[in-house]
Amino acid sequence: MAQILAPSTQWQMKLTKNTTTACPITPKMWNSLVMNPKRRVAKSTKFRVYAVKSDNGTVNRMEDLLNLDVSPYTDKIIAEYIWIGGTGIDVRSKSRTISKPVEHPSELPKWNYDGSSTGQAPGEDSEVILYPQAIFKDPFRGGKNILVICDAYTPAGEPIPTNKRYKAAQVFSNEKVANEVPWYGIEQEYTLLQTDVKWPLGWPVGGYPGPQGPYYCAAGADKSFGRDISDAHYKACLYAGINISGTNGEVMPGQWEYQVGPSVGIEAGDHIWCSRYILERITEQAGVVLSLDPKPIEGDWNGAGCHTNYSTKSMREEGGFEVIKKAILNLSLRHMDHIRAYGEGNERRLTGKHETADINTFSWGVANRGCSIRVGRDTEAQGKGYLEDRRPSSNMDPYVVTALLAETTLLWEPTLEAEALAAQKVAMKM
Structure with a gap:
């Protein structure tokens, strides 16, 4: 049930017109109930919803029960x-x-x-x-x-078999991994769909909005669709204790992103899964469908990824850029192993277009969003920092991705021949 704070004039007129008995709550009464600073309000972060008589004269008190504080009556x-x-x-x-x-x-x-x-x-x-x-x-x-x-x-x-956390916990409990204190910052993209037609929120049913360009980080009723959901999710995650660090509207209209991190080790996966659950619940309440499909709309539209920023203690210290380049070398040698673990349907997204690299080709570069691995300008300038793996899809399992990054860069050792060949390729791309 929608929470009503201050009903519009149109809504008030509709109530009067459609009910056999005119609604007794006038605009003046609403102002008295909702806006009067002297009125005693329960100590709660939730808005109170005042009961309105329905067509059959009954009073709906569901919201009061949902907001009921039972703590004075039980420790349970x-x-x-x-x-x-x-x-x-x-x-x-x-x-x-x-x-x-x-x-x-x-x-x-x-x-x-x-x-x-x-x-x-x-x-x-x-x-x-x-x-x-x-x-x-x-x-x-x-x-x-x-x-x-x-x-x-x-x-x-x-x-x-679907318990991917178990293996991730083993990787992160390894002494070599734990000593490197791996940090993760995960950028979760998602798409909001209209319930009945499964078409992006804000798009005309059966049609398309204007081309991409005006929507990224935009404001306005014709450019931003679903901001209330994004903001509600942001606050709910902060309340829950999830280490959410930001949110923004994405390139494709109806698509959003939020960031979680920096998180250490297994915590990154726990926080992403809990944030996804909260987002599912919020979209459920809003009557909107959440999609983590990596390419929800075919054609000249951006897909949805889950870019994973990663660093180790050695990468964050002086001389860390050399450690980052060694990690990139290892990642290049296990490219297809990572692709297979980075989400379903990712081949529809990783096409070499729309800020992605081709799925079959490993690449890296500084400030290049069309690469498999991006290194930031500040990391290059400071000689230390982190790398961004841009390959994971929006539906990836964060336990799998975070553990595999740590395993490949900290535990896996390539053969000398493979390492020499990969080093030549990495040098050519610099």
Whole structure:
């Protein structure tokens, strides 16, 4: 139900016209209810919605119940257990009452779900076990209620195939990786679609807006579509404790981006998955469809990526640019291994056009957004910093991408012959 702050004159006239009994709440009364600074308001970050008589004379109090503060009456909290479904992209969740507030996932019980209903287990042996791994504040229920990021295991304790967090945790717990304190800054792009037609928000149904150019970071009703969703998501992530660092409108109209980081190690994946869940919930409430398709609209339109900025302790210290170039060399040798792990449908996006590199060719450059790997001007000038992997698609699994970057640049050692050949190619591109 939409939250009403100050109804427009048109809305008030509609109420009067369509109801058998005129709505008793006049514009003056609305001003008194909503704007009167002397009126006592409950201590809550949420707007109060005042009940309006419906056509049948009943009073809808659903919003009051949703905003109900139960903390004076019980120590119990609600934990929303969240996990990744069978597609490897979808997020699922269910709620559980916990006897008291918790501060660490180890205080939470394991739980289970029906894996046969998510494509993750056969019907004759469908139980999948959830292990709580990370906790965030719940921006929807408020109070001490929490969102819980979980990974999934068989009853025997084996990680199921879609549990990519398990391997990532092994990589990040490796002493060599941990000592390098890997930082990640992830740029999550997404597209908002109209519910019934699955066509981008703000686009004419069955038609197209004007060409790209006016929409990137733009303002205006004819250029920016879905800003309220982006802003609501931004604040909800800050409330939850997600390390969101910014947001902006993207090149294709109806497409947005937000950035999470810098995050260290496994935390990057936890924060991205929780931010995606929050975005799914917000678009659900707004009646808009969230798409992470890397090329939602074919033709002369930008795709959607998940550019991943990466650095290690050695890259951030003096002489780090040489370490970055060695990392790029390793990445060039494992290019197709990374492409296979960087998201479904990415071949439709990585065409060499629309600020992408060709999917089959590895390239790198300074300030070049048409390369596989981009190095910033400031990194080159300072001789230290980070690299940006522009290959991951918008639907990539952040556990897979972050762990693979650390593995390739810190743990994997190429043969001397391959390293020499790659070094020649890297030198030619400089």
